[in-house]
Amino acid sequence: MSDSDTGVTVASSGMAGATSNDMGRSEGGMPRLSAITLRVNDQERRLDVDPRTSLLDALREHLHLSGTKKGCDHGQCGACTVLINGRRVNSCLTLAVMHEGDDVVTIEGLGDPEGLHPMQLAFVECDGFQCGYCTPGQICSAVGMLAEVEAGWPSHATADVASPRVTLTDAEIRERMSGNICRCAAYPNIVAAVRSVAGGDPG
Numbered sequence: 001m002s003d004s005d006t007g008v009t010v011a012s013s014g015m016a017g018a019t020s021n022d023m024g025r026s027e028g029g030m031p032r033l034s035a036i037t038l039r040v041n042d043q044e045r046r047l048d049v050d051p052r053t054s055l056l057d058a059l060r061e062h063l064h065l066s067g068t069k070k071g072c073d074h075g076q077c078g079a080c081t082v083l084i085n086g087r088r089v090n091s092c093l094t095l096a097v098m099h100e101g102d103d104v105v106t107i108e109g110l111g112d113p114e115g116l117h118p119m120q121l122a123f124v125e126c127d128g129f130q131c132g133y134c135t136p137g138q139i140c141s142a143v144g145m146l147a148e149v150e151a152g153w154p155s156h157a158t159a160d161v162a163s164p165r166v167t168l169t170d171a172e173i174r175e176r177m178s179g180n181i182c183r184c185a186a187y188p189n190i191v192a193a194v195r196s197v198a199g200g201d202p203g
């Protein structure tokens with residue numbers, strides 16, 4: 001590959017004949033921005049983003065919704081969990097441009113200090129956090145998880161995967177929340193918080 005900044009012919013990557021201008025860059029060498037519209041916390045938000053921008057960075061850096069946390073940035077900790085069209089997603093693992101028109105709910109959209117979501121309230125009442133860094137992701141994940149249970153989705157801990165109804169034991173809660181890591185190890189109280197919202201039997 002030649003080392004000039006613009007108009008570079010890329011041969012070593014197998015894209016012979018492609019130039020940097022073909023690869024999402026404007027004439028000045030800056031990334032070409034993509035216009036997208038997301039529905040975030042019930043508000044339509046229009047953004048111009050580098051197409052490589054993760055949804056996490058779009059939320060935090062472009063929309064200044066810093067409630068969603070960046071932990072690993074590699075899909076391993078769950079701190080960045082948000083709800084997209086009602087389903088929980090690691091926002092560090094998906095590009096903002098993939099969500100044109102999607103409905104995104106962050107921790108800020110679930111509730112606020114004057115009107116907490118029941119899951120937020122449960123985390124407060126059950127002491128489900130210490131430093132709080134993982135908590136927005138835990139809460140969004142728990143809300144999405146309960147919707148999955150309601151829909152009858154089995155997990156690795158489900159005894160009878162053919163049953164249309166899931167019995168939400170504490171083992172089920174732990175398994176279904178296992179993608180959300182808490183470095184303060186507040187796990188027993190997180191399970192208690194989810195249990196208090198879900199009701200039912202710990203099993």
Ligand code: FES
Nearest residue numbers: 071072073078092
């Ligand atoms: S920051 Fe996304 S999973 Fe860790």
Ligand code: FES
Nearest residue numbers: 130132182183184
């Ligand atoms: S409360 Fe500190 S990381 Fe979970």
